[in-house]
Amino acid sequence: MAYDYVSVHLKFTIPLAGLLTLVLRPLLTKYDLIKTSILIFIAFTATLPWDSYLIRRGVWTYPPDAIVGPRLCSVPAEELFFFVIQTYITSMLYIMLNKPALHSQYLTNRKDSSATVRWVKRFGQALLVGGFAVGAALVRKGGGGTYLGLILVWACPFALLTWSFSGYFIIRLPFTCVVMPILLPTLYLWVVDELALGRGTWSIESGTKLGKCVWGSLELEEAIFFLATNALIVFGMAAFDRAMAVLNTFPELFPGDSRTPTPRQLIQAVLVDPAKYRMDRVVGIREAVSRLRRKSRSFYLASSVFPGRLRIDLILLYAFCRVADDLVDESRTETVAHDWITKLTGYLDLVYSSNDAVAASDAKVQSYVEKNFPASTQSALKLLPTKLLPSEPLYELLEGFKMDLSFSQTGNNGKGPHLPEKYPIRNEDDLQLYASRVASTVGELCLWLVFHHSKTKLSSDKQAVLVQASRTMGHALQYVNIARDIAVDAGMDRVYLPTNWLKEEGLTPRDIIKAPRQAIVENLRGRLLDAAFEEYARSRSTMDMLPKDVRGPMIVAVESYMEIGRVLREKKGVPSSSRPGRATVPRSRRILVAWKVLSSQ
Numbered sequence: 001m002a003y004d005y006v007s008v009h010l011k012f013t014i015p016l017a018g019l020l021t022l023v024l025r026p027l028l029t030k031y032d033l034i035k036t037s038i039l040i041f042i043a044f045t046a047t048l049p050w051d052s053y054l055i056r057r058g059v060w061t062y063p064p065d066a067i068v069g070p071r072l073c074s075v076p077a078e079e080l081f082f083f084v085i086q087t088y089i090t091s092m093l094y095i096m097l098n099k100p101a102l103h104s105q106y107l108t109n110r111k112d113s114s115a116t117v118r119w120v121k122r123f124g125q126a127l128l129v130g131g132f133a134v135g136a137a138l139v140r141k142g143g144g145g146t147y148l149g150l151i152l153v154w155a156c157p158f159a160l161l162t163w164s165f166s167g168y169f170i171i172r173l174p175f176t177c178v179v180m181p182i183l184l185p186t187l188y189l190w191v192v193d194e195l196a197l198g199r200g201t202w203s204i205e206s207g208t209k210l211g212k213c214v215w216g217s218l219e220l221e222e223a224i225f226f227l228a229t230n231a232l233i234v235f236g237m238a239a240f241d242r243a244m245a246v247l248n249t250f251p252e253l254f255p256g257d258s259r260t261p262t263p264r265q266l267i268q269a270v271l272v273d274p275a276k277y278r279m280d281r282v283v284g285i286r287e288a289v290s291r292l293r294r295k296s297r298s299f300y301l302a303s304s305v306f307p308g309r310l311r312i313d314l315i316l317l318y319a320f321c322r323v324a325d326d327l328v329d330e331s332r333t334e335t336v337a338h339d340w341i342t343k344l345t346g347y348l349d350l351v352y353s354s355n356d357a358v359a360a361s362d363a364k365v366q367s368y369v370e371k372n373f374p375a376s377t378q379s380a381l382k383l384l385p386t387k388l389l390p391s392e393p394l395y396e397l398l399e400g401f402k403m404d405l406s407f408s409q410t411g412n413n414g415k416g417p418h419l420p421e422k423y424p425i426r427n428e429d430d431l432q433l434y435a436s437r438v439a440s441t442v443g444e445l446c447l448w449l450v451f452h453h454s455k456t457k458l459s460s461d462k463q464a465v466l467v468q469a470s471r472t473m474g475h476a477l478q479y480v481n482i483a484r485d486i487a488v489d490a491g492m493d494r495v496y497l498p499t500n501w502l503k504e505e506g507l508t509p510r511d512i513i514k515a516p517r518q519a520i521v522e523n524l525r526g527r528l529l530d531a532a533f534e535e536y537a538r539s540r541s542t543m544d545m546l547p548k549d550v551r552g553p554m555i556v557a558v559e560s561y562m563e564i565g566r567v568l569r570e571k572k573g574v575p576s577s578s579r580p581g582r583a584t585v586p587r588s589r590r591i592l593v594a595w596k597v598l599s600s601q
C-alpha cells in the first residue's frame with residue numbers, strides 16, 4: 001500500500017523527534033535552533049543530488065505501492081523528509097547530551113595534545129582519505145561494491161573536512177558527547193531499517209550491493225550509511241560548537257558580542273590558527289570546571305543552562321571563591337589562615353589599586369600570584385574577571401572568612417579536648433552579618449556578571465533593586481548551607497546556629513559540637529530553614545526583573561540550591577547515608593527542578 005514509507009515516519013521517526021523536542025524545548029537556545037537548521041539545510045542539499053543519482057542509477061528503488069508519489073529529482077517525498085528528520089533527531093540528541101559540557105575546556109591545539117591524540121587525528125585523516133580511495137575504486141569497478149563505493153565517495157570528504165578542522169576537539173570531547181549521539185540513533189535506525197527492508201518499503205538492487213547482512217535483513221551498506229550519516233551530523237554539530245567555544249573563550253581575539261555570531265564570525269572562529277589560542281586560559285577553565293564539578297553539584301548543574309561567556313565567567317568566579325574559602329578553611333593553624341587572607345587582600349589591592357580594575361592577567365598580578373599562591377590555585381586568581389567585578393564585595397567576602405576564623409580563638413583549630421571559647425554567631429544579627437559577608441557578596445558579584453553579559457541593559461535603579469534582592473537571596477542560600485552542614489561544621493569546632501537560639505533550647509555551642517545529631521538539633525535546623533525560606537520569599541519575585549536571556553538560568557541556580565532546603569525539610573534532616581558536606585538532592589530531582597523552571601519561563 002502507498003503509505004508504507006509514510007507509516008515508517010509515523011511510527012518511528014516523528015514520535016521520537018516529538019519526544020526529544022518535548023524534553024529539550026525548555027533548554028533549547030536560539031543558537032541551538034540556528035545550528036540545527038543550518039545542518040538540516042546542508043544535509044538536505046548534500047544528500048539530494050547523491051540520493052537522486054542512486055535512484056536514477058537503479059542502486060535502490062522504491063516500490064510504487066510503498067510511497068505516496070511526489071518526487072524531487074527522482075527522490076520520493078518520504079525520503080526527502082528522512083534527510084530532515086534524521087538530522088533533526090541526531091542533532092537534538094547531540095544537543096541534549098552536550099548541555100552539561102562546557103566546550104571551552106575541550107579547545108586544544110597541537111602543542112597541548114599528547115602524541116597519542118596527534119596520532120589518532122592523523123590516523124583518522126588517513127582512514128578517511130583511504131575510505132575515499134577505496135570508494136572511488138569500487139565505483140569504478142562497478143558491480144557488487146557500487147553502493148558501498150558511492151557511500152564512501154560521498155561521506156569521506158565531508159567527514160575529512162570536519163575532522164581536519166575539529167579533530168582534536170572531537171577527540172577531547174567526552175564519550176557521551178560524541179560517541180553516544182552517533183551510536184544511539186544509528187542503532188535505532190538499524191532497527192527501523194530492518195523492519196522497513198523486511199516489509200519491502202525500499203530495497204537495494206542485487207547487482208550493486210555486496211549482499212552481506214549485519215543482522216536479519218539489514219544490509220552492510222545500509223548499516224554503514226546510517227553510521228556515516230550520524231557521524232557526519234555529530235561532527236558538523238561539533239564543528240559549530242568548537243567555533244562558538246573559540247568565540248566565547250577568547251574575548252581578546254573576538255572582542256565584540258559573541259551571543260549571536262554572524263556566519264562570518266563563525267567562519268573566522270573555525271579558521272583561527274589554534275596555535276594562537278591562549279592555552280593558559282583554556283587550562284584555567286578546565287581546572288575551574290573540575291573544581292565546580294567536584295565541589296558543588298547544584299551550581300555545576302545550574303551552570304549548564306547559562307549562555308556563553310556568562311557561563312565561563314560565573315565558573316571562574318566560583319573557582320576564585322572556592323579557592324579562597326578552601327585556602328582559609330584548610331589551613332593547619334589560625335596564623336596560616338590569616339596569612340592567606342592577607343595574601344588574598346594583597347591580590348585585591350594590586351588588582352584594584354587604580355580607579356579601574358586591572359585585568360587579573362596583568363603581568364604584575366600574575367607575578368604576585370605565582371610568588372604567593374600554590375600552583376593548583378593560581379589559575380583561579382589569574383582568570384578572575386576582575387574588570388567586570390566591583391572590589392567591595394570581594395573585600396567583604398574576605399571579612400566573612402575572617403569571621404570563620406574567630407571560632408578558633410583558643411588556637412586549637414581541630415579535634416581535641418579544648419573547644420573554642422568564643423562563638424561569633426551570638427544572635428540573628430550576627431548570623432545575618434555572616435551570611436551577608438560570605439553569600440550576599442557572591443549574589444551581588446553574580447549579578448554584576450549578569451549585567452555585563454546580558455543583551456538587555458537595565459537602568460541603574462533597576463540594577464540597585466536587583467542587587468538588593470540578590471543580597472537577600474544570598475542570606476537564604478547561606479542559611480540552607482548552614483542547615484545542611486550542622487554536623488560537618490561541628491566536626492571543625494564551628495557552630496553557626498545563633499547562640500541565643502541554642503540557649504532557648506537549654507543548649508550551648510559546645511553541646512552541638514559534642515552531639516550534632518541529637519534530636520533537638522532538628523528543631524534548630526527547622527527554624528533556620530524557616531528563616532531561609534522567608535529570605536527566599538522576600539527576594540524571589542524580584543528575579544522576574546532580570547533580563548529574559550538570563551532570568552531562567554539564574555532562577556535555576558537559586559532553585560537548585562533551595563531544593564537542598566526542601567529536601568532537608570521533607571526528610572527532617574540530613575540522611576546519615578549522605579556524604580558529609582555534599583548536596584542531599586538526587587540528580588534526577590535537580591534535573592527536574594531545572595527543567596520545570598525553564599519550562600515556566
Ligand SMILES: CC(C)=CCC/C(C)=C/CC/C(C)=C/CC/C(C)=C/[C@@H]1[C@@H](COP(=O)(O)OP(=O)(O)O)[C@]1(C)CC/C=C(\C)CC/C=C(\C)CCC=C(C)C
Binds near residue numbers: 306325438
Ligand atoms: C551557576 C554558577 C556556576 C554559579 C556560581 C555561583 C558562585 C560564584 C558561588 C560561589 C560559591 C562559593 C564557593 C563561595 C564561597 C563562600 C561560600 C562557601 C558560600 C556558600 C556557597 C555554598 O557553596 P558550596 O555548597 O559549594 O560550598 P560549601 O559546600 O558550603 O563549602 C554559599 C551558600 C553562597 C552561595 C550564594 C550565592 C550563589 C548567591 C545567590 C544569589 C544569586 C544567585 C542572585 C539571585 C538574584 C536575585 C535578583 C535574587
